[in-house]
Amino acid sequence: MVSIKDLPENEYVLEGNAACPGCPITIALRTMLKALGKDTIITVPASCSAVIQSLYPKTSFAVPTLNIAFEAAAASASGIEAALHAQGKDDITVLAWAGDGGSYDIGLQALSGALERGTNFIYVCYNNQMYSNTGVQRSGATPYGAWTTTTWTGKKEKQKNLAEIVMAHDIPYVATASIAYPTDLYRKAKKAKEIKGPKYMEIIAPCPPGWRFDMSKTVEMARLAVETGAWLMYEFENGKLTFNGPSKGIIDGSREPKPVEDWLRMQGRFKNITDDDLKEIKKELKERWEFYRKKSQLF
């Protein structure tokens, strides 16, 4: 087990960047890049991650960074990887770093294409469950009941399960993580770096202005998401599904999840949900746990 003290001191997301206070993306990327190290090229589609780099001619990313159109992160990664391979530079890690909008929605085709053709890269979807860059609109990852600026009365649809879609591509490594568990995230990033082929990681990233909570509570929110079972942390490797941290007990039934209300009540975006909505959310979670309980027993 790595402990927090084992994380390298090198920083690749620099201070003074343009992220909001309490931004989950910088926490996630900072940990991620500590694991991947200097020899990493990152491609970033339109998203908050484009903004937090800061304004030209400054930058807060200390690894080579290509900004690319909203839907094109995975395709650009295929190009970067091919060019590196053509130059014999296979030791460099290619990281596509996209939001849930750029992954679940507009970039899904490019992501699927890159996974299917076996691009040797790590694709990370940091999931803040909406389009934060453009002012909190709903995405395919927005949960049922959540307020956004395009779902004023709460989202009426369930979120889709992108990681399942990704797993259907039969790629060597899929992992989900939470910024509240940095050593778990670090370990998964390290592992992904060593595996050849397409790797997909998804990190829950609670966004204070988007979810409407105090900016000092980002990590707490990411931890509660896991402890309530609203977010599951797992790895899918060689056809085997393994749950990590509190998610393990929630799935195998040995751990009672915290009531999801604890997580929902801290967020302004769920302020107006009804009792029926709450029932629906709980039902959805139960179904998800049940699905994964069965799935983890399959292999």
Added chain:
Amino acid sequence: MKIIDTANNIAALAAKMARPKVISAYPITPQTTIVEKLAQYVESGELKSEFIRVESEHSAMASCIGAEATGVRTFTATSSHGLLLMHEMLHWAALARLPIVMVNINRAIGPGWSIWSDCNDSIAQRDTGWLQFYCSSNQEVFDTIIQAYRVAEHKDVQLPVMINYDGFILSHTSMPADIPPQEEIDSFLPPYSPEWKLDVDKPITHGNIIGPEYYMEVRYDMQLSQMKAKNVIKDIDKEWHKTFGRSYGGLVEEYMCDDADTVIVASGAIGAEAHASVDELRKKGKKVGLARLRVFRPFPREELKKIAENSELIVIDRNISVGMEGAMATEIKAAVGNDIKQFIAGLGGRDVTHKDIIRMYELAKENKDGWYSVEVE
């Protein structure tokens, strides 16, 4: 070596001989045979290159951008709807100053589905910042692809280049072409040495947020580079002539313009066809010339102005900017004034023979112009 082959096979051969390190493309009629051929070259080991079999043209251009930004020469090819799907990434490639070379086979846009020649696909990309060439023969397709890399990668240019030619009329028609040996191509086109690239030892951030205090300069620099590209294209055309004995006049290929009182301005296959029309009209004692627009971006304003000094222009557009007129005509008028004759012809692959062009000449002399075969014939 003399060969007889289709423009598509010759384009694939030229692309191979330019030694791109990454090729990324998606099939669409009438471009498909280029992609198939290149895949074959790569799989047989004849060409040492990565071939990315993307799931769309948008991704083809996005991956070319990623590859070129990582410091290697790239190639792609498309047509019509594929080019339209790329539109956002075409802007991106040009603004990123990446000298990508792409072949576009001009094909009409649906609905209804049409696979025939029509230049509205590339004309719709006019303002993306790409240089645009239009070829009239398979030989010119070969020569222009090699030249295009020199132009695009030139330090004064650093912009992507699109090489256009007509669907089927050229793409699937066999014509003779002289193919120089690889060594001669290699010495004309040395390995790519990028002006900027993603490099883990010299990390840069490319394309982050840019404020109004810098953006205009970025655009201004593109404009300057396109203007400088005029001379670069002419110089490279001359160098090609010296090395391989063929010239296309740089930006505009003039034929019998010196003493002409009337000059037909056309491009692509219509430009080739007009050659025969000029010959026939000359036999009848008409003082006619042909200015074949080889390069549409940068626009050869000065060249056309000079031609128009002593002759009336008849412009034939295989495109229509709906709500205005043919795109070439608009630009030519901006360069030489409104006193020209202008025809729209050949849309959706409608045949334009040398006889049709002679007829357009006659109509112009009767002071008529417009949509040939629709309004006037």
